[in-house]
Amino acid sequence: MTNDGTEFSSSGRASAGRPFHHQVGLHLSKTTDNRVNPLDAGKRQDGTRRDEPPHLICLPMPSGRTFAASNIAEGPDLGQLYQEMLALIGRLHCQLLNVVRDELDRHDETAINSVQALILFNVGDQVLTPGSLRKRQFYFGSNVSYNLKKLIELGYIQRERSPTDARSVLVRLTRTGANIRKILCVLFDRHTESLEAVANLGARDLKGQNARLRNVARHVDDQIGYRR
Numbered sequence: 042m043t044n045d046g047t048e049f050s051s052s053g054r055a056s057a058g059r060p061f062h063h064q065v066g067l068h069l070s071k072t073t074d075n076r077v078n079p080l081d082a083g084k085r086q087d088g089t090r091r092d093e094p095p096h097l098i099c100l101p102m103p104s105g106r107t108f109a110a111s112n113i114a115e116g117p118d119l120g121q122l123y124q125e126m127l128a129l130i131g132r133l134h135c136q137l138l139n140v141v142r143d144e145l146d147r148h149d150e151t152a153i154n155s156v157q158a159l160i161l162f163n164v165g166d167q168v169l170t171p172g173s174l175r176k177r178q179f180y181f182g183s184n185v186s187y188n189l190k191k192l193i194e195l196g197y198i199q200r201e202r203s204p205t206d207a208r209s210v211l212v213r214l215t216r217t218g219a220n221i222r223k224i225l226c227v228l229f230d231r232h233t234e235s236l237e238a239v240a241n242l243g244a245r246d247l248k249g250q251n252a253r254l255r256n257v258a259r260h261v262d263d264q265i266g267y268r269r
Contacts, residue, residue: 169211197217
């Protein structure tokens with residue numbers, strides 16, 4: 042039994058109740074083999090006093106793996122941090138859509154939504170096929186084909202046949218679509234001007250962060266490609 046009253050079986054597993062990692066503490070009165078834990082004595086097994094920083098101690102996990110007891114109080118583990126990062130990415134995308142919607146409203150552009158405006162922004166000055174636009178995957182939870190059709194109907198995108206391949210369709214911005222892109226360019230330029238002063242993020246910070254996010258994106262793609 043631990044100092045907080047949590048009981049352990051002879052296998053070292055915590056009893057029913059809170060999750061195992063919430064039940065384990067540094068001050069165990071008994072180890073899993075029923076020996077007295079040196080932390081409860083005047084000195085530890087390695088000879089250091091209890092008021093000195095502890096050495097690395099490993100405790101058995103339910104799966105048979107071990108973890109560092111000194112890391113228990115350090116905060117969330119890698120899995121929790123990974124899930125938090127994914128949630129932050131989704132939250133950032135939602136915030137971006139809200140900011141774009143607000144900017145469109147300021148210019149009385151109510152015919153299109155935020156996702157459609159971002160499609161126009163990413164087409165830019167290029168002439169693209171619908172397929173290449175889909176592969177860029179800028180648009181969470183959206184149907185690119187549907188949005189392209191709407192943008193063509195509303196006159197923001199021009200659809201034409203490829204001069205070299207009659208089977209291929211190309212899309213480009215009309216003057217109206219280019220005006221929407223200009224609105225977003227001004228918006229993002231305004232964000233950039235205050236990024237370092239307000240968010241304390243410089244070019245070096247963003248370069249490193251972008252590289253890490255690309256590594257994560259590649260890792261996530263690998264889960265599909267290799268079915269690990």
